Each structure stands twice: as C-alpha cells, then as structure tokens.
Amino acid sequence: MRDGKAGYRAVFGRLAHVTFPVIGVVGGGQLARMMAPAATALGFELRVLAEGDDVSAVSAVSSSPVGDYKDLQTLLDFAQGLDVMTFDHEHVPTAHLRALQDAGVNVQPGPDALVNAQDKLVMRAAIDRLELPNPAWASVQDVEALVSFGEQTGWPVVLKMPRGGYDGKGVRVISSPEEAAGSAEWFEAMSPLLVEAKVEFTRELSALVARTPDGEARAWPVVHTIQVDGVCDEVIAPALDIPVEVAAAAEDAALRIASELGVTGVLAVELFETPGSGAGFLINELAMRPHNTGHWTQDGSVTSQFEQHLRAVLNLPLGATDALAPVAVMKNFLGGDNQDLFSAYPLALASEPAAKVHCYGKSVRPGRKIGHVNLVGSSTAEVESVRQRATMVANIIRDGRLTAEEPPSTFEENA
Numbered sequence: 001m002r003d004g005k006a007g008y009r010a011v012f013g014r015l016a017h018v019t020f021p022v023i024g025v026v027g028g029g030q031l032a033r034m035m036a037p038a039a040t041a042l043g044f045e046l047r048v049l050a051e052g053d054d055v056s057a058v059s060a061v062s063s064s065p066v067g068d069y070k071d072l073q074t075l076l077d078f079a080q081g082l083d084v085m086t087f088d089h090e091h092v093p094t095a096h097l098r099a100l101q102d103a104g105v106n107v108q109p110g111p112d113a114l115v116n117a118q119d120k121l122v123m124r125a126a127i128d129r130l131e132l133p134n135p136a137w138a139s140v141q142d143v144e145a146l147v148s149f150g151e152q153t154g155w156p157v158v159l160k161m162p163r164g165g166y167d168g169k170g171v172r173v174i175s176s177p178e179e180a181a182g183s184a185e186w187f188e189a190m191s192p193l194l195v196e197a198k199v200e201f202t203r204e205l206s207a208l209v210a211r212t213p214d215g216e217a218r219a220w221p222v223v224h225t226i227q228v229d230g231v232c233d234e235v236i237a238p239a240l241d242i243p244v245e246v247a248a249a250a251e252d253a254a255l256r257i258a259s260e261l262g263v264t265g266v267l268a269v270e271l272f273e274t275p276g277s278g279a280g281f282l283i284n285e286l287a288m289r290p291h292n293t294g295h296w297t298q299d300g301s302v303t304s305q306f307e308q309h310l311r312a313v314l315n316l317p318l319g320a321t322d323a324l325a326p327v328a329v330m331k332n333f334l335g336g337d338n339q340d341l342f343s344a345y346p347l348a349l350a351s352e353p354a355a356k357v358h359c360y361g362k363s364v365r366p367g368r369k370i371g372h373v374n375l376v377g378s379s380t381a382e383v384e385s386v387r388q389r390a391t392m393v394a395n396i397i398r399d400g401r402l403t404a405e406e407p408p409s410t411f412e413e414n415a
C-alpha cells in the first residue's frame, strides 16, 4: 500500500507529489469524531473503524468502515495503508494489539502502555511500582476477601471491575459486609476484582499530558472535574486555588507515568485531591486517548487535545499547551427530554454568543453523553458566572427550552 517514502504515502492521487500520513482510529465515538477537524486542518487523512454505521464519528469522517474491534482479522484489514493506528477507547483486546504489532502495524499507544488503561489492577500495581500515591487497594477473588479488606481499611470501600468499565459503570460503593455479600454476581462475571478504600476527597482533578514515541512531552494545566453519578459533568480549567506545589506534583506524576509506562498520545490521569495528606492527591485512574476532562482545550488552549493526540502518535513536535484565557469551563450535556437538539439551538446560541457548542451527532438516549459546551472567562473571579452561563446553554439544548432549574448543588460546594 505504500509508495516509496517509508511511513508516508501519497494520500490524494491528484496531489501525487504531496505526501501526508494516514491515521486510523479504532472506535467511532465522539473522541474519534473530534479528531477530524484537527486532521483536516493539518492535511492528514483520518479513517475510523466504526462499531456501526450510526456511531458519532461516521458522519464526520468519510472513511469509516464498520467492523468488530474484537476481531483480529478486521483490525488487520483496517490497518492496511495506515501510518499509525490509534484509539477512541481502551477496549481492544491486549493480545490483538500485540498481534498487530507483530504484523508490523504502528500501534500508538502500544499494548505495554495501554494495558495500564485497560486493566485497573495492572494500573494500581504500576502506580505502586512508580511509588506514586495510590489509595489503599487490593485484588480480591471473592466476597470473603472483599469483606476482609473492608474490615481492615474501614467501610465504605469501592469495588471495581478491572476491565471494561466506563462512566461509572463497573464501579460500586460497598458500605458493609451485608452489602458485600450482594456483590457475589460481580465476582461471577469477573474475578479478581479491584477494591479500593473510599477516598474522602475535596475535589476530583485531572492532569492531562501528551507524549511522542521519541519522548517529547507536554502538559496542560491541572483541571477540576465534577462528576455526577460517576459521569464527568463539568470541568473548570485550571483547577482554582490549587496549591502550586500540588499542581506541580500532579503534573510531574502524569509526565512520569507517561514516560515510565511508554505512553504515546494523550494521557489523562484522574486524581482525587486530598489536602493535607501525603502529596495532596491520590491517583484514581488512567486514560490513554483524548479525555472528557480535556475537551476544554478545544476552545481554551493553544493546542487542543485532539490535535495534540494526532501530532503525538505521528511523532511530530507537540503544540503549545498554554491556556488562551484565565479560566475555561466545559459543561457536558447528556440525553434528556429533548429529542430534537437542533430545535433548541436558536435559544441556546442566543443565550450566550461566546459559548462554543460541540454536538456529537448521536441519537438522544437518557444519560448518554451527546455534547458539551465550552466557555472561557476573562478573569478567574468570573468563574461562577462562566459556569452558570455554560450550564444554561447546555441545559437549553438538553431540555429543548429554558428551564428555571436550580444550579447543581456543586456550585455552592465548589464556590
């Protein structure tokens, strides 16, 4: 499939003297979709291996064959003609990633790095090995082992499926030995499971970095992320009033994880802020792809996480990660009452002309991530107003009308 120049090929026949790379993304969710504008701007060809012909990226990426990412032959076929294969999610079986590499496919991030984002037990062991701050944790085979962990560290504890979870699915708080007994069916579905102490955090934070195969790395400012029912709801960039040494240590931890685990592309390190104890934070989990907590970079940073991911997996020099404004807010909207999202645009866009709406082209289902709103502010003192205005735009689109809803309780909590 290649014509001459190693690693690059003539993408467009009519521009035969121009060579640009072809990037293949496994998974056609909103993350793949949002890579498309960056690929277009830089002249790269993006292809997506989609789960179905109606997934988010399909309407934004012209080459989006449908295929099963759990089938090795499908992945090998998709790899034909690619300069690099990367991912929209973590769910490609690790053995397939190794087989792809053995077949000469340039997989970024590679399986040895990615397994730490695929398997939370592998990740906890890696964080211990790097002597970075983990909550108390254990690998548990059965209810009895779960109960003994709870008795030792104190209830409640958090039980997690090590593989396959997302948006809080596969995460369960267990408050007593009686409740632990109720988790027997989880052990039947998967064993061992991960159990962790339930962390008393003041905020959730995210440290986002990108790294190239040659080892160049850059970090964005550490952000504050607000989860509702285990789903990222809102991000405030940067995390305000975070002690400089805590922000610096969190950024260092993310850069160290990236380099020691050989991560390429974007890495998000989800953190719990624990003031006055240890480093001031504990590590929650890792994601090796653009991440919901980095969507603010589309409109709030010199280089968006989507562009940076493409540059990084292609081993190109990384872009500047400076913020464009003193504060940026990202507010997600999930599927709600309004099925006809566009009908709400006149009201939503008029309500806040500075808001940037990102809609994922997905059908509306309750609780499903279908879009987000980014809004920047000209001073950190404005943060509550920026949050309220971004929330208003998101709510109008979700509900199809202006709702006189109370702001979420987190407004007060985080004021």
Ligand SMILES: Nc1ncnc2c1ncn2[C@@H]1O[C@H](COP(=O)(O)OP(=O)(O)OP(=O)(O)O)[C@@H](O)[C@H]1O
Residues within 6 Å of the ligand: 135, 158, 160, 165, 166, 167, 168, 169, 170, 171, 196, 197, 198, 199, 200, 204, 227, 230, 231, 232, 270, 284, 285
């Ligand atoms: N040990 C813990 N202590 C307290 N809260 C926790 C703990 N682990 C998880 N949580 C809460 O549950 C949320 C989801 O957990 P986690 O990030 O592990 O799951 P996930 O489904 O993989 O998430 P994601 O959507 O980020 O992939 C966290 O953001 C946090 O709010």
Ligand SMILES: [Mg+2]
Residues within 6 Å of the ligand: 270, 284, 285
């Ligand atoms: Mg998480």
